[in-house]
Amino acid sequence: MPAGEHEFVVVANRLPVDITIEDDGSLSWERSPGGLVTALAPLMQKNGGGWVGWSGKVGFEHEPFDAEGMRLCPVPLSEGEIARYYEGFSNATLWPLYHDVIVPPEFHRAWWNTYTSVNRRFATAAAEAVAPGGTVWVHDYQLQLVPSVLRMLRPDVKIGFFNHIPFPPVEIFTQLPWRHQVVEGLLGADLVGFQRPGDASNFLRAVRRLTDLQVRGPQVTVPGRWSRPDRAVRAQAFPISIDxxxxxxxxxxxxxxxxxxxxxxxxxxxxxxxxxxxxxxxxxxxxxxxxxxxxxxxxxxxxxxxxxxxxxxxxxxxxxxxxxxxxxxxxxxxxxxxxxxxxxxxxxxxxxxxxxxxxxxxxxxxxxxxxxxxxxxxxxxxxxxxxxxxxxxxxxxxxxxxxxxxxxxxxxxxxxxxxxxxxxxxxxxxxxxxxxxxxxxxxxxxxxxxxxHDVQRWADDFLGYLAMSVPPPPDLRPPETPRLGTQPPATDENRPDPTDEQPTDEQPTDEQPTSKETT
CATH class of the missing domain: 3.40.50.2000 (Glycogen Phosphorylase B;)
Structure with a gap:
């Protein structure tokens, strides 16, 4: 598959803008609120990044376009696909299953088949957008199969995945008829991130239960195929935050x-x-x-x-x-x-x-x-x-x-x-x-x-760990292009504490307005 031009590509269920189609067929958009967009937009704008996602409109098909300093790559979804992939498998199967079966999940083969096909479409769009040796960051439970499909299409890129919702205990997760496929999908990534250490542990337990792969600490060893070497997949907690x-x-x-x-x-x-x-x-x-x-x-x-x-x-x-x-x-x-x-x-x-x-x-x-x-x-x-x-x-x-x-x-x-x-x-x-x-x-x-621990630190930490994964072959690296995420993860020792400026009992508060509050 031919490579794209973007060193850094985000794959999420939705694009980071709300699109409006005018009467004359032209497009207008507003930036969507949310911490993910806030954290990643500066990085993407600086490096000409691409964002793959659904527009939010049924049947919307459009060539990639530029907005908010990013290249946006819309993935079209039909009414039926929204019903089966999003409302069905994502939100009536995975959502309740991953939230401790607070309500009973529904398991339908037609929903799974659509989930699979839509994930392949997202993965293909990402493969076409990312540059040789680039980085792809996939987000959330709607796209758990994207890493493995993308790995097959573009073995030269680094792949990160972040799960924004809980990952259930193995005793609950194994209720899913397609549990093996989901685990294999996530293992296509180099780094799988979770909100809590317990979620990462649940995932590693699922890998032990459902595969014969070697698991040591937070790391899973995936054997190489053909001429490809063995790969290490790391599962770790990266608690998200706000701006x-x-x-x-x-x-x-x-x-x-x-x-x-x-x-x-x-x-x-x-x-x-x-x-x-x-x-x-x-x-x-x-x-x-x-x-x-x-x-x-x-x-x-x-x-x-x-x-x-x-x-x-x-x-x-x-x-x-x-x-x-x-x-x-x-x-x-x-x-x-x-x-x-x-x-x-x-x-x-x-x-x-x-x-x-x-x-x-x-x-x-x-x-x-x-x-x-x-x-x-x-x-x-x-x-x-x-x-x-x-x-x-x-x-x-x-x-x-x-x-x-x-x-x-x-x-x-x-x-x-x-x-x-x-x-x-x-x-x-x-x-x-x-x-x-x-x-x-x-x-x-x-x-x-x-x-x-703000949202920018969350993104820096995740990309820092992803950068420490096995690098692509040297001939795939553009020598003049600075690599994304090459800084080591921030630590409490090397990051200034923003709370140094916070009010204390002796400092002015809103009850005693400061110049910042009155200007």
Whole structure:
């Protein structure tokens, strides 16, 4: 297969822009929000990178085009392929299976066949885009077969894969009828990244159970074929993060701080404002959170209007039946709580089923006294990190499920088992009644982690490890072109600590505005 021209190619389910087709057939686009685009866009713009993905529009076919300083390579998907590959196999088979079978996964051969064919199409597009000896970074559970197909098409390139959701224990994973094919697909990569060390361990256990390959520590040895040498595949945790500095600066803007005050006034100036922010997904534990809050009202530990909750539940996969059912259940629960405990003009739960811009979310984070993250299973949960980044005033408290990837890092949060309703209620009340000194100490520790380990560090670390994998043959390296990811992974010793500038008890905070906040 002829090689492309891009030293660095990203392969993801979606392109990094939202495309609009004008009446005259021309294209316009806006950059999509999200940490992945934020982390990789500068690197791709600097090196003329390519991005392979679906446009988000049914049947959209277009030649590669330039946008946001990148070459975008659209992969067309038909209505049937979206139904079987994305809504079917990705989100009704893999998603529930990888999230501890919270709901039963469905196994359909037609879905698997479409998943296979679509993955081949993505791999072919990547193979046509990447330059000799280049680097390809494949993302997430929708594209787990791409590494092995790409390896066959382009054995000269380095391939990384990152799984943004959990990888299940082998006892659950082996329920998948096509478990061998998925493992073989991932082993096409040189580096397989996960959110948590436990996810990497689960994958390595699956390799031991389902193959006869040698596994030593985090490394799998894949025997060579024909004239190709043996290959080493490394599985390791690389916890993803957010653009911490940018989000902190957004939350410190005067208009955002003013909006935060306005939100509290609009809610009746409660003494305690609890906040939940999620996609409307059964993995997020929204029903458990509402149950705990309802019982706190029933017990009299919290009362309306002195306390209220805001629950933002942005729409998600609304054509999937399980998500339709979840929405009905959540809305019935909210209605019951408000009917039992609300007052005239003072709802107990303010339920918002739509998405908000980043400025409004930052204002909500600044307004909230307690952030509730009650996921039943979550690869990371970046909402928790956004809340921490927004709280440069060292105010607020984070209640965090132990079943999130974020719990491994945010050890100063108050952790809960969301299935334990009594334990969750006790922890929420501990957060509500926490004294200011402990609250500030905990938030300072949380911010130290979030501000230091940002999304750029995540990308640098992953690409640094990928660069240390076996290099391509020397004759495939363009001698004048600097290689991507040649810097070693950042360490705590050689990276400056962004928290050196963070407020302390002796430094000004938002209660005592600094020049940065007032300009």
């Amino acid at each position: 911490s500095t940018a989000f902190e600066e957004l939350a410190r803007r005067p208009d955002v701080l003013e909006r935060a005050k306005q939100i509290r006034v609009e809610l009746g100036s409660p003494d305690v404002l609890l906040l939940g922010v999620d996609r409307l997904d059964y993995t997020k534990g929204i029903r458990h959170r509402l149950k705990a809050f309802g019982e706190l009202l029933e017990d009299g530990q919290l009362r309306v209007p002195e306390a209220c909750m805001v629950q933002v539940a942005s729409p998600s996969r609304e054509r999937v039946e399980q998500y339709k059912t979840l929405r009905d259940e959540v809305e019935v629960t909210v209605g019951r709580i408000n009917g039992d405990y609300g007052a005239l003009g003072r709802a107990a739960v303010h339920y918002l089923h739509h998405s908000y811009p980043a400025t409004e979310m930052a204002a909500l984070y600044r307004a909230a006294d307690v952030m509730l993250v009650t996921s039943l299973r979550d690869g990371m949960n970046l909402v928790a990190k956004e809340y921490v980044a927004a709280r440069s005033d060292l105010g607020g408290a984070l209640v965090l499920s132990e079943f999130t990837g974020a719990a491994d890092e945010l050890t100063h949060a108050l952790t809960i088992n969301p299935h334990d309703i009594d334990g969750t209620k006790a922890t929420v009340m501990r957060a509500v009644n926490m004294d200011r000194k402990e609250s500030r100490r905990r938030m300072r520790g949380l911010r130290r982690r979030v501000m230091q």
